[in-house]
Amino acid sequence: MTRRILVTGARRGIGAALAIxxxxxxxxxVLHHLAAPDEVAKVARRCEERGAEVLEFEADLSDPAAVCxxxxxxxxxxxxxxxxxxxxxxxIRELPLGEWQQTFAVNVTAPMLLAQAxxxxxxxxxxxxxxxxxxxxxxxxxxxxxxxxxxxxxxVGLTRSxxxxxxxxxxxxxxxxxxxxxxEGELELAGGQEDPAATAQTLAAxxxxxxxxxxxxxxxxxxxxxxxxxxxxxxVIEVGAGLVYR
Numbered sequence: 001m002t003r004r005i006l007v008t009g010a011r012r013g014i015g016a017a018l019a020i021x022x023x024x025x026x027x028x029x030v031l032h033h034l035a036a037p038d039e040v041a042k043v044a045r046r047c048e049e050r051g052a053e054v055l056e057f058e059a060d061l062s063d064p065a066a067v068c069x070x071x072x073x074x075x076x077x078x079x080x081x082x083x084x085x086x087x088x089x090x091x092i093r094e095l096p097l098g099e100w101q102q103t104f105a106v107n108v109t110a111p112m113l114l115a116q117a118x119x120x121x122x123x124x125x126x127x128x129x130x131x132x133x134x135x136x137x138x139x140x141x142x143x144x145x146x147x148x149x150x151x152x153x154x155x156v157g158l159t160r161s162x163x164x165x166x167x168x169x170x171x172x173x174x175x176x177x178x179x180x181x182x183x184e185g186e187l188e189l190a191g192g193q194e195d196p197a198a199t200a201q202t203l204a205a206x207x208x209x210x211x212x213x214x215x216x217x218x219x220x221x222x223x224x225x226x227x228x229x230x231x232x233x234x235x236v237i238e239v240g241a242g243l244v245y246r
Contacts, residue, residue, distance in 0.1 A: 002028065004027075010031040010040060012036075018081055033058055085148075107148070108155055119171065130172070135178065181212040206242055
């Protein structure tokens, strides 16, 4: 059966890995990006090489009107992967209200609006999958700033609420909490350089002491969007190599 899959924030990192990992014949990948046509085009080619059809759409997820427009352009989506996120490391003592609002707009409101837009069609077809990408910082309380951590905690609450609200319609809603996965965005926030001491500390706290990569999330997402996961909903699955918070 043909499935239509929307992955937000698909230009690189986790979003790109998930899009490519979900691409196969009889699937249409709808790849969302913001001002990154060249990067998302590379991801699209990888998806097409795996036999999938691909659509590419740009949208600013901090704008509710743009989110609703994206949902309309995307068409009848069967699988929604809410991966796009706005990072925020601003200290609470310097945190402007606008920073807080923009972070919540992308990290919580946009996933809610997209789920709202697609849930009716999923329910009519009796099948749907929503996967939200949250963060290990929800349990740790950092190192990201309060806007980011709070928004990802809210996304966990949204996941569980939607799972209860939509389950009778054949729709499952789950979240994945990545561990210390180093992405291009995180490197940019760190000034483009790895911190060897911080990396060593993280690896020492993991049961499996190796650096995680975006591809480590693919198998879990593939399971959650499969027919075999029809009894799995409202869950937050940690993929962090057994990271122990200290």
